[in-house]
Structures are given as C-alpha cells and as structure tokens.
Amino acid sequence: MTVKSQIVGIDGPETLESALRDALYLADDGLSTSAYLALALGKPLLLEGAPGVGKTEAAKALTSVLGRQLIRLQCYEGIDASTALYEWNYPRQMLAIRQAKEDEEIDIYHDRFLIERPMLAALRAPERATLLIDEIDRSDHEFEAFLLEFLSDFQISIPERGTIRAANRPVVVLTSNRTRELHEALRRRCVYHWIDYPDAEREAQIVMMRASSVAEATAQAVVAAVGRLRSEPLAKPPGVAETIEWAEAATLLNQMGETWPRAFVRAIGVVLKDEDDMVFLEPRLEALISGEAA
Amino acid sequence: MNDTLTLPLGARPFVTFSSILRAHGFSVAPEQTTAFLSAIELLGPRTMADIHRAARATLAPPVERQLEFDTLFHSFFTGQTLAAPTHTEDDDEMRVRDADTGMFEPDLSDEVNETGEDATATEALSQRHFTPAQDDEALRRLARTAGAHLPRRKVRRRISARTGDRFDLRQALREAAKYDGDVIHLPRLRRKLRQRPVLLLIDVSGSMKERTEAHLRFAHTLAHTAERFEAFTFGTRLTRITRVLKLKRQDQALAAVSGMVADWDGGTRIGDALHAFLSVPRFVGLARGALVVILSDGLERGDHTAMTDAVTRLSRCAWRLHWLTPLATSTDFEPQTAALKSILPFIDDLADGSSLDRICAHILELSQGEAA
Numbered sequence: 001m002t003v004k005s006q007i008v009g010i011d012g013p014e015t016l017e018s019a020l021r022d023a024l025y026l027a028d029d030g031l032s033t034s035a036y037l038a039l040a041l042g043k044p045l046l047l048e049g050a051p052g053v054g055k056t057e058a059a060k061a062l063t064s065v066l067g068r069q070l071i072r073l074q075c076y077e078g079i080d081a082s083t084a085l086y087e088w089n090y091p092r093q094m095l096a097i098r099q100a101k102e103d104e105e106i107d108i109y110h111d112r113f114l115i116e117r118p119m120l121a122a123l124r125a126p127e128r129a130t131l132l133i134d135e136i137d138r139s140d141h142e143f144e145a146f147l148l149e150f151l152s153d154f155q156i157s158i159p160e161r162g163t164i165r166a167a168n169r170p171v172v173v174l175t176s177n178r179t180r181e182l183h184e185a186l187r188r189r190c191v192y193h194w195i196d197y198p199d200a201e202r203e204a205q206i207v208m209m210r211a212s213s214v215a216e217a218t219a220q221a222v223v224a225a226v227g228r229l230r231s232e233p234l235a236k237p238p239g240v241a242e243t244i245e246w247a248e249a250a251t252l253l254n255q256m257g258e259t260w261p262r263a264f265v266r267a268i269g270v271v272l273k274d275e276d277d278m279v280f281l282e283p284r285l286e287a288l289i290s291g292e293a294a
Numbered sequence: 295m296n297d298t299l300t301l302p303l304g305a306r307p308f309v310t311f312s313s314i315l316r317a318h319g320f321s322v323a324p325e326q327t328t329a330f331l332s333a334i335e336l337l338g339p340r341t342m343a344d345i346h347r348a349a350r351a352t353l354a355p356p357v358e359r360q361l362e363f364d365t366l367f368h369s370f371f372t373g374q375t376l377a378a379p380t381h382t383e384d385d386d387e388m389r390v391r392d393a394d395t396g397m398f399e400p401d402l403s404d405e406v407n408e409t410g411e412d413a414t415a416t417e418a419l420s421q422r423h424f425t426p427a428q429d430d431e432a433l434r435r436l437a438r439t440a441g442a443h444l445p446r447r448k449v450r451r452r453i454s455a456r457t458g459d460r461f462d463l464r465q466a467l468r469e470a471a472k473y474d475g476d477v478i479h480l481p482r483l484r485r486k487l488r489q490r491p492v493l494l495l496i497d498v499s500g501s502m503k504e505r506t507e508a509h510l511r512f513a514h515t516l517a518h519t520a521e522r523f524e525a526f527t528f529g530t531r532l533t534r535i536t537r538v539l540k541l542k543r544q545d546q547a548l549a550a551v552s553g554m555v556a557d558w559d560g561g562t563r564i565g566d567a568l569h570a571f572l573s574v575p576r577f578v579g580l581a582r583g584a585l586v587v588i589l590s591d592g593l594e595r596g597d598h599t600a601m602t603d604a605v606t607r608l609s610r611c612a613w614r615l616h617w618l619t620p621l622a623t624s625t626d627f628e629p630q631t632a633a634l635k636s637i638l639p640f641i642d643d644l645a646d647g648s649s650l651d652r653i654c655a656h657i658l659e660l661s662q663g664e665a666a
Contacts, residue, residue, distance in 0.1 A: 013337070013347075033344070034351035037333045048357065050575075078450025090463035097475035108471060137579075140449075178357075179579035188323040191333075192354035233573070235607060276607065 012036065016065070025054070025061030026198070026206050034193035035062060042169035044151050046187065048176045049195035052239010058195070059132045059173040066171065072132045073118040075139035081146070085156055087115045109160040119150060126154075126170035137176040144183055151189050198240065200227055206240060207247045214247040222247040225264065225289045229271065232281065232288075236274045245270040264289045305331055311370050315353065318366060326353050342371060390570050391533045391554070422558045424507055424548045432654040433515045440519040443658045444492065445585055445613070448485040458482030490613055491522035493581050495571075497590030498555060499529040499562035505620055506558070507548075508650045509589050514539050514547050516657070524580045528567035529557035562593060564633075565600025572607055585660070586612040589647055591619050598633035609640040618647025618656060
C-alpha cells in the first residue's frame with residue numbers, strides 16, 4: 001500500500017528535522033512529520049500560514065536537504081500553461097521551416113524548439129529538482145483545476161507531442177497565504193501542514209541561527225517585542241523574516257553608537273510596513289518594545 | 295477471496311475515525327483515509343503524538359476547525375474529553391458566521407433558536423419572515439442587463455481576437471507550416487476581460503428595517519447574474535450569506551437567509567462589523583480589486599473612529615467603494631452625521647439607496663465611462 005519513494009538517508013521525521021536544522025531551518029514536530037510523510041508517500045506538501053512564517057523558506061531548506069535544485073513557480077491571477085508548463089520557440093521554428101531544403105522533412109515540434117517552464121522542467125528531472133508552487137491562492141480557480149492532473153498523476157499533455165509523464169514522483173511543495181479557500185480536491189491530494197508563528201523560544205533560536213551577528217539578549221528582546229506587536233490588531237503583523245531583519249538592523253545601529261531601546265525604535269521600519277499600523281502604534285511604541293505596560 | 299477485502303483489525307479504529315470526522319462535517323476523501331493509514335504504517339505507531347500529527351497532515355482539517363478536530367481525536371483515541379468541541383469565537387465581541395466553511399448547513403430554518411443562548415444585553419436577536427416574492431421590474435431589468443454592465447477588468451490571460459495588441463505566434467506557425475513557411479495572415483491575441491468581483495455588505499439593523507427585504511432581493515438577483523459575487527449582512531454580527539443566496543428560488547433563498555442571520559433589526563455596530571470582516575484574511579481577499587457596495591444608512595451609535603478606520607482600510611483593498619444610503623434622496627445630499635462625514639474622503643461614491651429602482655440603476659450605470 002505504501003509508496004515509499006527513494007529518500008536517501010532520511011528514515012523518519014527526526015532525521016529530517018535534524019537535516020533541516022543543518023540547512024538552517026528549525027522545523028517543529030508537525031512540519032517535519034508532514035514533510036517526511038510527503039516525501040515518503042510521494043505526495044505534494046501543502047503549506048499554509050500567515051505571510052512571513054517561513055513557508056517558502058521551508059521549501060528551500062527541504063530542497064537543500066535533498067541536495068536538489070529548486071524550481072520555483074510564482075502564481076498570480078491569470079497564470080496559464082505557457083508560463084507554467086512550456087512554450088514553443090516560435091522564431092526558431094519559423095527559421096527552421098524557411099531554411100529547410102527541398103524534400104527535407106523537419107520536425108518543428110522537436111525538443112530543441114520546446115522551451116521548458118517550471119512544471120515541465122520538474123517533470124523531466126524528478127530526481128534532480130524540487131518544484132515550489134508559491135502562493136497558489138493568488139492564481140485563479142481554473143489554474144487550480146489544471147494543477148489537479150499534474151499533482152495526482154504527475155503528467156502533462158502537450159497537444160503536438162502527447163503526454164509526458166514523470167519517471168519518478170517529483171517532490172512538490174505548494175504554499176498558500178490563505179487569502180482564499182483552496183478547493184477540497186486540491187487539499188486532499190496533498191499532505192497538509194498549517195505553519196503557525198513559532199513560539200518565543202524557537203523564534204529566538206531562529207534569529208540567532210539566521211543572523212549570526214545578533215547577541216542572544218538582543219534576539220530574546222526582539223522576539224518578545226515582536227510577540228507583543230503580533231498581539232495588536234495590525235493590518236500586517238510582522239513575520240519571522242521581519243523579526244530577523246529587525247534584530248540585524250538594530251544590532252547594526254547599536255554598533256554605530258545608538259543606545260539600546262532607541263536602536264529598536266529607529267529600526268522599526270523593517271518590522272512595521274504599513275502606515276496605518278505605524279500611526280496606530282506610534283504613541284505606545286517605546287513602551288511596547290521595552291515591554292513596559294503602557 | 296473475501297479475506298482480501300476485510301480490513302486488518304489494527305486498521306479499523308483509523309477508518310472509524312475518518313467516518314466520525316465525516317459525521318462531524320469534515321470532508322474526508324477515501325484517498326485521505328488511505329494516506330492516513332500509510333502514514334501510520336510509515337511512522338510506526340510509536341506514540342499517540344505521531345498518530346495525531348499523521349492525522350493532521352493527511353486528513354487536513356481547515357485551520358479554524360483544528361481545535362475541534364483535536365478534541366475529536368483525543369476523545370476517540372484516548373477517551374479524554376477536553377474543553378467544548380464547538381467553535382470558539384467568544385474571544386471577540388463580534389461574531390462572524392460563514393456558511394461556506396461547512397460550519398453550518400445551508401438549510402437552516404430552525405437553527406436560529408440555538409443561538410438564543412448567545413444573546414447578550416446589547417443584542418436583540420430575532421428572526422424575520424418575508425412576504426412571497428414580488429415581481430419587480432427593476433430587478434428583472436437588473437437580471438437581464440447586469441451581465442453586460444458590471445465593471446470589467448483585463449486579466450493576464452489572452453484570447454484570439456481580430457484586433458489585438460499581440461500576435462498569436464503559435465497559431466501563425468501552425469498556419470505557416472501549411473504554406474511552406476509563408477505567413478499569409480497574422481492572427482492576434484488580446485487580453486481577456488473579466489467581470490470584477492462584487493462584494494455586497496447589507497446593513498440589517500433596526501434603522502434599515504423597512505429596506506432589508508428589498509436589499510436581500512437585490513442581493514439574490516445579483517448573486518445569480520454576477521460572475522463572482524459575495525454578500526454579507528451586518529448589524530451586531532457579521533454573517534456571510536453568499537451560499538444561501540445561490541438557491542435559485544428567491545423566497546427559498548430569503549427564508550434560508552432569515553434563518554441564518556440572527557441579528558435582524560437590532561442595533562448597529564458598523565465599525566465593529568467591518569473590522570470583523572477585515573480581520574479574516576480570506577474575506578479581505580474577497581474585497582481585493584472588487585466593487586464593494588455597502589447598503590447602509592451609516593448611523594453608527596457612539597464613537598465612529600472604528601468605522602472610519604475600517605472604511606479607510608476597506609477602500610484601499612477595494613477597486614471602488616460605494617455607499618448607498620436611503621438618506622441621500624436628492625443629488626445635493628450632504629451627510630449630516632459625523633460618522634458619514636468622516637468617511638466621505640474614503641468612499642468613491644455616496645449615492646441614493648432609497649429604493650430598489652435607484653440601487654439597480656446605480657449598479658447598471660457603473661460601467662459607463664469606466665475603462666477596465
């Protein structure tokens with residue numbers, strides 16, 4: 001029943017977690033279990049979560065653990081087959097027709113005229129690449145439906161060439177910010193994980209791991225402050241990437257001679273990126289950062 | 295022979311769990327159950343936590359219902375009973391109800407009684423009965439012509455057209471191959487037009503009592519003519535009514551709405567309602583690039599800063615934000631309340647919403663002079 005595919009050296013969620021740690025990504029138990037199951041069952045991994053919790057980073061870390069190349073497909077409304085799958089190289093085809101000698105037969109739908117787009121590239125090199133389909137919620141329903149064939153059978157049809165099927169199941173990671181509900185049919189084809197903001201301790205570890213210049217005390221202070229910011233009703237709550245940037249920016253300002261709480265306040269631009277949020281928090285900003293009750 | 299079809303004894307609880315989930319309204323496909331079993335086999339049933347994580351990963355409960363899922367899991371596998379399995383949204387003062395997540399069945403004729411226990415001092419929950427559908431000329435005209443008159447925008451997808459801004463090279467090559475590589479005519483592509491989504495927010499508070507029925511009829515008509523349409527009602531709560539409006543017969547749809555919405559003719563907390571709307575990212579997504587129409591008199595009790603804030607944010611997401619108020623019966627209408635005055639800079643149009651005729655006419659006039 002189990003389709004256990006070839007994953008070299010990864011024999012359980014714990015191994016995967018420590019491998020991800022080596023790739024500078026701290027995964028929690030849920031994520032490493034889901035990712036392991038996706039790899040072992042040969043199913044796509046669907047990661048959902050608020051913007052900035054590290055969904056794309058997880059895909060990148062997974063890619064480097066597997067020692068593969070990352071093929072990324074950014075979704076947007078109106079994305080279609082010619083950007084996601086393949087495109088013909090029309091000028092070259094045209095030239096080939098014009099240059100063909102009398103009685104010579106040329107195949108204008110030969111491989112050399114085919115331009116690979118991310119999904120075809122992943123199908124053709126399933127053991128060398130992982131495919132990241134990023135922000136699937138931005139695409140429209142038609143594209144989502146079109147993905148279904150790809151995700152369940154790992155094959156695509158090119159009218160002029162026939163069906164291309166992957167020799168092995170490629171590793172596919174989908175991410176969604178959940179700006180809209182994905183279709184049930186898509187969800188059930190995937191192994192699912194909802195990524196939440198990491199808890200304070202883990203986030204401090206992430207900051208230290210990603211930004212080596214940051215001192216431990218700074219990392220803890222930043223994480224605590226970001227936690228307080230997230231509990232405010234903000235239009236754009238800061239993600240993990242913002243936490244890291246804030247710690248780095250404040251450290252930089254501090255090295256240039258700024259005193260501690262002020263360095264955080266001055267570097268606020270890397271955390272709060274919405275004018276309304278700034279105006280809303282401005283009067284209480286220093287108190288929020290230093291953790292004193294306003 | 296029969297043996298191959300019987301489930302191993304050890305696998306039974308997991309299959310039973312899937313059917314329990316289905317009984318609680320989670321959608322679980324057979325292939326998800328299979329994946330769940332494979333996952334347990336892979337991980338080796340070491341600890342309950344492993345089984346729990348496998349269940350979450352393969353059965354994929356929606357994130358709003360994860361707590362409920364966990365409770366079911368623990369009560370099934372460990373016999374523990376945890377806190378109330380039902381939805382916990384009591385943390386905020388504004389309740390959001392969404393028929394589309396499968397939380398509530400669309401057919402909700404009696405359901406309103408159950409919410410009686412939630413009634414607070416400030417809320418007057420009630421049910422409404424509507425008179426049978428009347429044939430209304432304005433609505434019929436809307437149904438006939440809205441398809442052509444709702445605003446459109448260009449999408450990135452292209453279709454072939456006689457006059458287009460790009461050449462269809464794929465088609466050109468196919469034709470050229472027939473004529474030894476001579477291009478005889480150049481087919482063209484243009485960007486496809488698509489209707490903008492329409493988001494309707496209907497005030498059902500006491501001050502709008504006379505008009506809510508007409509507004510819902512309007513919403514029902516629009517739900518069946520617009521390509522992408524969403525509707526919410528708000529008073530002291532926010533309720534998503536899109537799904538029940540999809541019922542074809544108008545009186546049926548209205549009866550279903552009547553059962554779903556619990557805050558008929560109560561007070562108004564426009565600001566809180568809009569904030570509740572904006573705090574759900576999925577809902578904000580519905581407003582993005584959309585034509586947002588608010589049918590409300592804008593009579594906000596007390597402090598109106600929350601309302602101003604929310605309208606400001608909403609107007610930034612929306613393509614156009616139109617506020618139709620029954621108070622604006624003449625063209626030189628000047629808002630008198632502080633709340634309406636404060637939102638004036640953020641809305642694209644404050645127009646007459648006093649009758650169905652006027653509302654329908656407003657919607658139909660939208661696309662005039664508006665390039666996509």
